[in-house]
Amino acid sequence: MRNRIGYLVTVALAAVSGLLTVTPPASAASGCAVEMQHRYSSGAVSHGEIRVMSVGRPLPDWTLRFQLQYVTxxxxHVGGRFAEQPWEQHGKQVTLHGLPGDVLPxxxxxxxxxxxxxGAKxxxxxxxxxxxITCATVLPPWASPSPTPNPTPSWTVSPSPGPDPDRPLVELTRPEVGDPFFAPATITVEATAKAAPGRQISRVEFFGxxxxxxxxxxGTDTTAPxxxxxxxLPAGGYVLDAWAYDNEGAVRNSLSVIVRVYEPSERRQAPNISVVRDxxxxxxxxIEAxxxxxxxxxxRTGAESRCVHGQGIWDGPVxxxxxxxxxxxxxxxxxIPLNEACWLGLPYVDRRYGGEPYQQEVTAYVHRLRAVGITPIVALAWSHGRYTGPGAICRDERAxxxxxxxxxxxxxxxxxxxxxxxxxxxxVVFDLFSTPYPDRAIDDPALSWTCWRDGEQACSALGYPVIGMQKLLIETQRHIPGVMLASGLDGGNDLxxxxxxxxxxxxxxxxAAWRPATPGDCRPPTxxxxxxxxxxxxPPRNIRGSFRPR
Structure with missing residues (x-):
């Protein structure tokens, strides 16, 4: 449900062409209609489409404005995958501009x-x-500009029956889906109810x-509201609904509302992280924040190196x-830099530290950080590959x-x-590969960056099969919809x-991820x-027994 919450936003408010008596300028719409349709969620990102219609006249230059409901x-991004529509957002106000030559038909x-x-809502x-011009409620019917010359046969489907007009209508108005509550919680439930003509609501029953x-x-209530x-209520998920009865015994139930009660400590948990432009x-x-x-x-050092040498996992308390x-x-x-061999539990890693024990340790540490409001950044640091070229740190194929x-x-x-x-x-934020340095083996800067992005043949000088950042990002985001970092060349220092x-x-x-070439150089590029x-x-900071600069 979280990943497929559909809603149709339509706001209408404009005169339809033909009802206007004043001739507007060419840049003005004689009417308009807008729908904003949420299609699906990927992690903490909502994807959808805005449907815009200019009624009565084409618009060669256009600006669309609307107001979002929540600060979350x-x-x-607005537009196609490789062509962004000009947009800006100030607070909850969003403005979209047409591209040059982009005519609204x-x-x-x-x-x-x-x-x-x-966010939650x-x-x-x-x-x-x-x-x-304020825009109309829903898109009016439109004719396809290129009708199908040979339409396929269609079948008539009987419409489903509408609601029984003799039964009352009832709707939960409080709480809303996504409203936060904290244990021990008191939830106030509120509903509206309307009887059929000539009848009266006798009572409304609430269930959870x-x-x-x-x-x-x-509870049962006999008077509005x-x-x-x-x-x-302790922490957990709850389902609420209401049933309305009229004076002749007719009854109808509302749609259910699902809410969650959190532990008080969950107020502190780390926020979801998302890229918004730069x-x-x-x-x-x-909460709405x-x-x-x-x-x-x-x-947090240790997990990239200690396990593969049989020395444990961390180099300090976690x-x-x-x-x-x-x-x-x-x-x-x-x-948190990690070792791929330790995470995957490859045969040459001590079983006490690799595979499941390693994953459990890292996962538990990540959850402890999240719970107190700290953002964990999980990175692939030590990887496979037999590299013997310039700047080689070791000649071992293993990680x-x-x-x-x-x-x-x-x-x-x-x-x-x-x-x-x-x-x-x-x-949780993820760094695809913490310290790339193909430029030490590839003198041509353009080829070094091509190797960084594309891998494969562009990285032939490295001597082992390489995956580039583009493919690694695409494949990784099949499993991780959150923020992915890509470190630059020269061990992450060159952007x-x-x-x-x-x-x-x-x-x-x-x-982008950036690492200073010199300890204390804390001026990243923009x-x-x-x-x-x-x-x-x-800058370099020493937290006793816990952290050190890498």
Whole structure:
């Protein structure tokens, strides 16, 4: 249900052509209609389309404005996959502009795709205007510009019967889906009810059901506004509905509303992270709260190196108390470099530390960080590949040191497994490969960046099968819809051509990762098309027994 919540937003408010008596200028619509249709959710991102129709005349220059309902709704992209429609957002107000030469035809809809962030609640946009004219309720019927010459036969389907006019109408108005409650919770339930003509509502009954429990009567009300309360509820999910009865015994039930009661501590949990143009935003999955979120992580070392050498997993404490101390010091993000062989449990890794024990340790640490409001950044650091060229750290094919690029096979296996374990958590950020350095073996800068993006033949100088950032991103986002980082060349320090060779993200959730070449150099470059996340502890900070710069 979370990934397929459909809603139709239509706002109408304009005169239809033919009813107007004043001739408008060429840039004005004589009428308009707009629908905003949510199609599906991918993680914390809503995808849909805006359907715009200019009624009565074509518009060579046009501007569409509308108001979103919640601050957690931030536009990420408008337009096709490779052609963005000009747009801007200030608070909840969104403005779309037509492209040069982009004419809205008369009396035929234009469909514009969009992606935007979402929180627990998905609202209804309002106040649509097209070139200053308020727009009509729904799209009027339109004729196809190119009718099918040989229409296929059609079959007549009997319409389903409408609601019984003699039965009352009832609707829950409070709470709404996505309203947050915290244990021990009191939920006030409210409904409207309307009887058929000539009849009266005699009573409204309210019912609730918890997870794995029986349906219970919450209360009965005989006068409007019809309300009841459910008190002292523990954390969990609950289903609410109402039944209206009239004075002749007719009855009808409302649609159910599903709400969740959270533990009080869940208020602190880390927000979902999403790319909005050149910034990262934190979007609360519980309450209506959203704001740009700057990530300047500390680095939790050990998991990339110790397990593969039989020395354990971490090089310092990762328990609840250690995580609480980090939160108390205001740490907002922690960078966690991993080893693909340890995560996958390959045969040469000590069984005490690789495979399931390793995954359980990393997963538990990630959840502890999320619970106290810290953003975990999970990265692939040490990978397979026999590299013996310039700058080689080791000549071993195994994942016992940092290699210049991710291995074509093992990296995909690693991210598919990580995605199945952690990919559903929008509060976690993922770094595809922490320290790429193919430019040490490839002198031509253009070829180095091509290797970085495309892998395969462009990386032949590395001597082992390589997957590029573009394919790795596409394949990884099959399992992980959240934010993916792509570090630049020179071990992550060079972002000079990142925007030219940037990998495309179908979820519009790709960002750049940058590592300082010199400890203490904390001035990352800025990009116009993507956020830049510093993925090394910067400036150098020493938290006793826990962290150190990598």
């Amino acid at each position: 709704e931030q536009i990420k 008369a009396d035929f809809p234009v469909f514009i795709e969009y992606a935007m962030t979402r 998905l609202g209804n946009a309002t106040a649509f205007t097209l070139n200053g 059901r918890g997870e794995g429990s029986e349906r219970v009567l919450l 019809y309300t009841a309360q459910w008190r002292a 910034k990262l935003w934190g979007i609360s999955p519980i 959203a704001a740009p979120r700057r990530l300047a992580p500390l680095t 328990d609840t108390n250690a995580v609480a101390r980090l939160a108390g010091r205001g740490v907002k993000a922690v960078y 016992v040191c940092a290699k210049p690029m991710p291995h074509a096979t093992y990296a995909l296996d690693f991210w598919a497994s990580v995605g199945s374990t952690l990919g559903s958590f929008g509060a 000079s051509q990142w925007e030219t060779y940037r990998p495309f993200s179908g979820t519009y959730n790709a960002a 990009l116009t098309q993507a956020p830049v996340v510093v993925t090394a502890t910067c």
